[in-house]
Amino acid sequence: MAAVAFNEATRIYPGSDRPAVDKLELEIGDGEFMVLVGPSGCGKSTSLRMLAGLEEVNSGSITIGDRDVTDLPPKDRDIAMVFQNYALYPHMTVADNMGFALKMANVPKAERQQRVLDAAKLLGLEEFLNRKPKALSGGQRQRVAMGRAIVRQPQVFLMDEPLSNLDAKLRVSTRTQIGALQARLGVTTVYVTHDQVEAMTMGDRVAVMSAGLLQQVDSPLSLYDKPKNLFVAGFIGSPAMNLIEGEATEGGVKIGDYTLPIARDVLAKAGNEKTLTVGIRPENLSIAEQGIPLDVVMVEELGADSYLYGTLSGATDNEITGQQYVARISARQAPGRGNTVRLTADPEHLHVFSTSSGDRISD
Numbered sequence: 568m569a570a571v572a573f574n575e576a577t578r579i580y581p582g583s584d585r586p587a588v589d590k591l592e593l594e595i596g597d598g599e600f601m602v603l604v605g606p607s608g609c610g611k612s613t614s615l616r617m618l619a620g621l622e623e624v625n626s627g628s629i630t631i632g633d634r635d636v637t638d639l640p641p642k643d644r645d646i647a648m649v650f651q652n653y654a655l656y657p658h659m660t661v662a663d664n665m666g667f668a669l670k671m672a673n674v675p676k677a678e679r680q681q682r683v684l685d686a687a688k689l690l691g692l693e694e695f696l697n698r699k700p701k702a703l704s705g706g707q708r709q710r711v712a713m714g715r716a717i718v719r720q721p722q723v724f725l726m727d728e729p730l731s732n733l734d735a736k737l738r739v740s741t742r743t744q745i746g747a748l749q750a751r752l753g754v755t756t757v758y759v760t761h762d763q764v765e766a767m768t769m770g771d772r773v774a775v776m777s778a779g780l781l782q783q784v785d786s787p788l789s790l791y792d793k794p795k796n797l798f799v800a801g802f803i804g805s806p807a808m809n810l811i812e813g814e815a816t817e818g819g820v821k822i823g824d825y826t827l828p829i830a831r832d833v834l835a836k837a838g839n840e841k842t843l844t845v846g847i848r849p850e851n852l853s854i855a856e857q858g859i860p861l862d863v864v865m866v867e868e869l870g871a872d873s874y875l876y877g878t879l880s881g882a883t884d885n886e887i888t889g890q891q892y893v894a895r896i897s898a899r900q901a902p903g904r905g906n907t908v909r910l911t912a913d914p915e916h917l918h919v920f921s922t923s924s925g926d927r928i929s930d
Contacts, residue, residue, distance in 0.1 A: 569597060569631050569632030569645075569722040569723060569755060570594065570595060570596055570597045570599075570631075570632060570755065571594075571595040571601075571618065571629070571630070571631055571723060571755060571757065572593070572594045572595070572629070572630045573591040573592060573593040573594075573614070573617075573618075573627070573629055574592065574627050574628045574629070574630070575590040575591070575592055575626065575627035575628075576588060576590070576591045576614070576617055576624050576626075576627035576628065576629055576637075577589055577590050577591070577624070577625050577626045577627050578610075578613050578614075578617055578622055578623065578624060578625055579625050585779070586610075586625075586779050587610050587613045587779055588610040588613050588614050588617065588779050589610075589779040589780050590626075590627065591610075591614055591627070591781055592781065593774055593781060593784060595755060595757060596755070596771075597755055598753045598754065598755055599755055599756070599771050599772065600746070600749050600750075600756045600758065600769065600770055600771045600772075601755075601756065601757050601758070601770060601771065601772055601773075601774060602758045602759075602760060602765075602766040602769055602770030602772075602773045602774070603615065603757065603758070603759045603760075603774050603776060604759075604760055604761065604762075604763055604765075604766035604773055604774070604775055604776070604802075605761065605775055605776035605777055605782075605802070606761060606777070606802070607761060608778075609776040609777050609778060609779065610776050610778070610779040610780075611759045611760075611761075611776050612727055612728075612759050613779075614759075614776070615725055615727055615757060615759045616727075617629060618631075618646070618723075618725060618757060619641055619644070619646055619648055619725050620636070620639060620640055620641035620644055620646075621641060624637050624638075631644060631645065631646070631722060631723060632722065644723075645721050645722045645723070646721050646722065646723045646724075646725055647668075647715075647716035647717075647719045647721040647723075647724055647725070648716065648724075648725040648726070648727065649712050649713055649715075649716050649724070649725070649726045649727070649729045650712065650727055650729070651727050651728045651729060651731055651732065652732065653700075653708045653709060653711070653712040653729075653732075654712070655700040655708060655711060655712065655715075656700075657699065657700055657701060658699070659699070659700075660696065660697050660698060660699060661687075661692060661695050661696050661697070661698055661699075661700070661703070661711050661714075662680075662683050662687075662696040662697065664700065664711055664715055665683045665686060665687070665711060665714045665715045665718055666679045666680070666682070666683045666718060667715070668715065668718070668719050669682065669683075669718055669719065679718075682718045682720075683696070683714070683718055684696075685718075686714040686717040686718045687714060689714075689717065689748065689751075690710045690711075690713060690714050690717075690748075691710070692707070692710055692711065692714060695707060695711075705732055705733050705734075705737065706733055706737045706740075706741055709729055709730070709732075709733065709741060710741075710744075712729065713729075713745070713748070717752070721754065722754070722755065723754065723755045723756070723757065724749070724754050724755070724756040724757070725756075725757050726745075726756065726757070726758040726759065727759050728759055728760055728761070729745075729758075730742060730745075730760075730762075730765065731760075738765075742765055742768060742769055743768075745758075745769065746768070746769045758770065763802060763803055763804070763805065764805050766787070767787040767790075767791070767803070768787075770787060771786070772784055772785060772786055772787075773785065773786075773787055773790055773803075775790065775798070775799050775802060775803065777798050777802075782795065782796060782798055782799050783795040783796070783799045790803045791803055791804060793918075793927070794808075794846070794918065794927065795926070795927055796920065796925045796926050796927060797810060797844060797846075797920050797925040798925065800846045800918060800920065800927075804848060806849050806874065806893045806895075807893075808846045808847065808848050808849075808918070809846065809847045809848070809849065809852070809892045809893065809894075810844055810845075810846050810920075811844065811845050811846075811847070811859070811879075811892065812842055812843070812844050812922055813827065813842070813843060813844075813845060814841065814842060815834065815837055815840055815841055815842065815843045818831075818834075819834075820843050820845050820919075822845070822859050822879070823859060823860045823879050823880055824860060825857065825858055825859050825860065825909070827845060827859065827912060827917070828914060829843075829845075829917065829919060830914075830929075833919050833928060833929045833930075836928040837919075837921065837928055840921060840922065840923060842922040842923075843919055843920070843921065843922055843928075844919070844920040844921075844922045845912075845917060845918070845919055845920075846917070846918030846919070846920060847912045847916070847917060847918070848916060849874065849893045849894050849895040850895045851912055851913040851916040851917075852894035852895070852896070852910045852911070852912055853894070853896065853910065853911055853913075854894075854896060854902075854908050854909065854910060854911075855909055855910065855911035856909060857909055857911065858909035858910045858911035858912075859879070859909065859910045859911070859912075860879065860880035860907060860908075860909055861875075861877040861878070861879060861880060861892060861894075861907065861908050861909075861910055862877050862878050862879075862880050862905075862906075862907050863875060863876070863877045863902055863903070863904055863905060863906045863907070863908060864876050864877050864878060864891060864904065865877075865904060866902070866903070866904060871897070872895050872896065872897065873895070873896055873897070874893055874894070874895055875893065875894045875895075875896055875902070875908070876891050876892070876893050877891065877892060877908070878890065878891055878892070879892070880907055894910055917929065
């Protein structure tokens, strides 16, 4: 096992005027499950490929354990990668696919067979060892790809969106299996996904990236409770956090005809800013007599709870193209479409950001 460190690692693709990954500074502990998450094009897969040796590092360095691997070829880095498309050999059996890398490394046949069998037991693949990949389901193929990585007993596992080809139900069960497997093996793992729910449920820590820059790295709960900036606030959470711009006034932020109370010390940090952005999670909103005015556009009834979608009353945007906000309320309270409701927020769970810089200013 080994720790991993990106030390201001930068990748600039030829012909590009900005880095795909810009001075990435990230330490991953020995045995840690680190998830890189962000929208398409944010640099997360490029970062993983830099670690794997599949992309050049233009400046900075990458270390695995106490070795600088920046200029080492992939085969000398002691890593194993699980790809999005599984990359199984169709003419080989499951056992041969899993043991192929060991065969190329001249591992004795008896040891090779034992390591393949041990991995198959771990993954529930014993009965499929003599089958070809075409006879397996998507989830089983994904487990074979995992098995091929496990038998190599590497220092680091690298996983590039391995669940994206699975259907929604199988994706949920398989991510649980991967998390349990990683905890059991204790191998340092770097996992890339664009799915923030996947990131939040699997990672010991999560690194959020945008436009090649690391935005925040923290535990899933800390990212949810204290997002560092507007990007992280809007990206982490499902449904997303409501981000509402308002006028900074004495005692709060004015949204529509309602002034949302904000602590004086938080307002003091805003300095002379005339506009602040308030972040409120859907579960921290409730219907009240006084509050933010919302015109209801749609109600999603989910049994015990309902999601209320709407636009700010008096907003010039129409209900289709305008910014929508969401509140999670009791299904028994749900108003009908077209009604106007007032929403109040739990003051303990307000997030206040500078609109100009995007940085968090509340504690």
